[in-house]
Amino acid sequence: MQQHLRSNPRSNPRTGDGTRAALYALCVGFFMIGLDATVVNVAIPAVRTSLHAGLDAMVWVNSAYALCYAVPLLLTGRLGDRFGPKRVFLAGLAGFTAASLACALAPTAGVLIAARAVQGLAAALIAPQAMAVIVHMFPAERRGRPLGVWSAVGALSMAAGPLVGGLAVATLGWRGIFLVNLPIGAAGWVAARRLVPDHRPAVRHRFDPLGIALSATGLFALVFAVQSGAHYDWGQVAGPVSITRLLVLAVVCLAAFVLWQHRNPREPLLPLRLFRDRDFTAASTAGAAMGCAMGGLFLPLMVYFQDTLGCTALQAGAATVPMFALSSLCARWAGRRADTVSPRLLAAAGFATTAAGLAALLLLLHPGVSLWTLLPPLLVCGIGIGGISAPLAGIATRSLRPGLTGAASGVFTTTRQLGGALGSAATGLILQSHPGGTTTTATQAALVFPVAALLAGLACCAAVRARPVAARA
Known part of the structure; x- marks a missing residue:
């Protein structure tokens, strides 16, 4: 089904300056999720000492974020087609900021891991929408410059991660690496709410529950197995669950997902x-x-x-x-x-x-x-x-x-x-x-x-x- 988009004229920048401002507002959220993918590494020793946690728990502080970021991306990208990318972007930015506060206040490693998982889910809401809004705002012949800014922000966030993490730990303690997200997230949300054009679908899209279930299960099994295989020595994880069986499950689910997307008579997830x-x-x-x-x-x-x-x-x-x-x-x-x-x-x-x-x-x-x-x-x-x-x-x-x-x-x-x-x-x-x-x-x-x-x-x-x-x- 081809979708036509309509824009809210009150939030659609008409000038070149307004379009650039909207782009920079998007980049604030994109910078923040890139920063949090790397900033935690420097703080791991301090977190481990403060929360009296083992090395296994510290591995999951990063893995939970990466796993929950990667798995739902197919769905969250489609949510932008359903509800409009600006709405989903704002929801993700709000969720990420709230999860950052939960990380900063975490009393135990388990709570920190859970909050990092929520951060990952919120990041998955943000990432596809930034690219989608750029596509809506700029025609193909003028899209290179804004995509260059978007890519530059991604690289800059990776460069800033170790430095921001080191400075935050030295001055504020490890909780500071999450507290810095609060003013950034709040400012980014206000800027995006005011400046980013509100492209909304004129045709209502349907969800694909079976496609969502198959893709989520397959991607979770695949990412978990690939990411954690070395940790479990490519053997047993718990009980009957092993890395090999997870990989088999991933192949079966993803093959079934592709087959269902081909045969879906309505509107497929992919x-x-x-x-x-x-x-x-x-x-x-x-x-x-x-x-x-x-x-x-x-x-x-x-x-x-x-x-x-x-x-x-x-x-x-x-x-x-x-x-x-x-x-x-x-x-x-x-x-x-x-x-x-x-x-x-x-x-x-x-x-x-x-x-x-x-x-x-x-x-x-x-x-x-x-x-x-x-x-x-x-x-x-x-x-x-x-x-x-x-x-x-x-x-x-x-x-x-x-x-x-x-x-x-x-x-x-x-x-x-x-x-x-x-x-x-x-x-x-x-x-x-x-x-x-x-x-x-x-x-x-x-x-x-x-x-x-x-x-x-x-x-x-x-x-x-x-x-x-x-x-x-």
Whole structure:
């Protein structure tokens, strides 16, 4: 069913300045959910001591957020098509801010884990809507610049995470890493409420209960198994539940989900006609490859910096800040260029540059290496990373019908999140398979995986049709 959108004229910016203000209001929420994906890592030792928690519980402080963020994205993307992306975005931002307060006040590790899970669910409401609103606000031929800003904010949030976490823990204690979200979330909610255009569906969409159940079960089993497999030594989880059985359940449920989406006589949760668009399919697959590379890069690198080179957690995190700062700058440049230069070429150049920088990093690793020696290849990686996200998002959305923007945003975001979980699990498994997994040899072996993922993303770019950005299917 094709959907036409109507806008609330009171909240629809008419000027260029108003449109930019709406974009920046969206970016506040997007920055916050990106920040909370990384900010907690620095505070884990302080949280563990304060709450008298074990290492297993601390693992779940991060895993609960990541799991509840990734699993519902298909549904939350579709909610934007049903109720309008602004409404869902505001609900997610309010929920995320409230959950942040619950995290800050958590008296036990169990309460903290539950609040982090709610944070993840709220983040899943926010992420697809930001991309969907950008698609509604800007025509395809002018979408590169705002997507560049959106990508730059994502990179900036990753750069800020370790620094914000370290400063908050040093001045306010570990609860401060969540308290900083309260003024940010409140200001972001007010700004989005006033500035973001209210695109609402003129055609009422239906829900797909069976599709929701199958996709949620399959994605939960898949993400949990991939993310936690190493923790459980790829064996039993509890009682009859094992990682192998979870993977089998994931395959069965997701296969049944795809079959049901094909046969659904009404309105499916995931319109498979999205994948008839070669550009969308190629961009989403390349996004998954990018997620694999990023998820697979930082686990071995952070472990190597701390265990082999003797860095503190804050020093290890700070070593990546210049890379992400440069990535943020390059993302804005790539977004602007994507309106006039082929986004396929920009994304391909980004994948190739990142792969080259990572390969150089791999060759430079040795036990006595200085972090300053590793900075140039990390900066090359930052240049490449910055050139990927905005062109890929532009490719994925340039031919979409209005009624599919929410679903497409959900799929695009889901592939990135699943790719990240897979990349982290794969490199973790490679590290574990080497005796003395923090050695240079083990780290080099683990980093081969993200290089391979980047080359796969480069191959996906070759499948994108060469045509002007403004062309519509």
